[in-house]
Amino acid sequence: MSLVIEGKPQQLRTAVTVLLAEGHLLIEDVPGVGKTVLARSLGRAIDGDFRRIQFTPDLLPSDVTGVSVFNQSTREFEFKRGGVFAHIVLGDEINRASPKTQSALLEAMAESQVSVDGHSYQLARPFMVIATQNPIEMEGTYPLPEAQRDRFMARITMGYPARASEVAMLTHNAAGDRITEVRPVASAGQVSAAATVIRQVYVAPAINDYIVSIVEGTRNHPDLRLGASPRASLHLMRVARVVATLAGRDYVIPEDVQELAREVLAHRLLPTVEAQVARRDAGDIVSEIISATRLPERG
Incomplete structure (x- = not known):
């Protein structure tokens, strides 16, 4: 992860700590300081499923959790999984969606399951939501409800990089986005086993x-x-x-x-x-x- 995020060792350590503690992370800061890059790099460092949900004002709760769709051939309803079904879920700019859509994550974050139409579906282990949000002073944002904030194990801010780190970032990214250089260093099973031992x-x-x-x-x-x-x-x-x-x-x-x-x-x-x-x-x-x-x- 440090290959693509210059000069932020404490933020990287906190993200890994929250993952091993089986929690969820909230990253709050102004646009452009590396919130999404941190989440993407952590997702690539684990050999598991990674999904990104771009939160917008028109995003529906079913886009997050999933929806039951009627199958004409079988004449039965089938559950189509939403974006929350992954090991690492990036909720990008979570406070740009309505409070109703934000609340769709509550059950998943608290109980690692999703309930739709009377059926409960277990989520994968490990399961971690990394949500990024802009400060509430920014246009087009909704404040996160207290119940939602309480489900995040930790919150970090990225802050502007030091001058030397920003110069190094320009040098290293001259040939393009370095996120592709991040290779898996652990499987989802290894992370889950480590979390079990830590308990x-x-x-x-x-x-x-x-x-x-x-x-x-x-x-x-x-x-x-x-x-x-x-x-x-x-x-x-x-x-x-x-x-x-x-x-x-x-x-x-x-x-x-x-x-x-x-x-x-x-x-x-x-x-x-x-x-x-x-x-x-x-x-x-x-x-x-x-x-x-x-x-x-x-x-």
């Missing part, structure tokens, strides 16, 4: 208590009118397990929880009007809560 990483009761203390801090903070949900606690624990695994440990320490806490929690929080006027950033508030939360005693 066995030990999380001590004191670490679970630490995670809940951080999440509770978002619910009681005076600058927040909506704190993080219990789902956020679960997501934070799963991400910490992956961070521990990538560090070569089979147990979680507080630093593993802290590493991606901003990315896991900030997008779920709603600052108060006063905090917004004061330009208080949700990520900074999360950092404050972590600093104020007592570390568990090492046993």
Whole structure:
């Protein structure tokens, strides 16, 4: 992935972490900074199915989940799968579709299945939605519902590249799009097996208590009118397990929880009007809560 995305190692690491934690990723930033390229490169790095759904105002929920079509020859209805049936699904510019279409992803993201006409269809494993969205100030965008945002395990921003990285990008892409150079380095089965093993990483009761203390801090903070949900606690624990695994440990320490806490929690929080006027950033508030939360005693 780093072949085509210059100077963004932390964003790439977060994307892989969310994949191994069996979660979904929201990438929010202005157009043209590499949101779609990151999703495409991750899809090509895995030897599995990758689909892209371009969200537009006229996109229908059935375009996402699928629809039952009457077959004239068999005289029966057949289910035609929608774009969500893949290992990696790119929801490009998700906030350009109507809230109704956005909500079509809710069941798939939460339960890895799709229900159409009274029938449930299981999705492949691993299953990951990578959604890109432009800031809500951009024309033609709809804000994501809170329920939808809460189903994303983490949110990242790409940011403008450093000058040297942008120069290197121009040099490397002189001959064309380098996305074709990304080759699979793991199969879908290997990723799924790795995720299963990571679930066995030990999380001590004191670490679970630490995670809940951080999440509770978002619910009681005076600058927040909506704190993080219990789902956020679960997501934070799963991400910490992956961070521990990538560090070569089979147990979680507080630093593993802290590493991606901003990315896991900030997008779920709603600052108060006063905090917004004061330009208080949700990520900074999360950092404050972590600093104020007592570390568990090492046993």
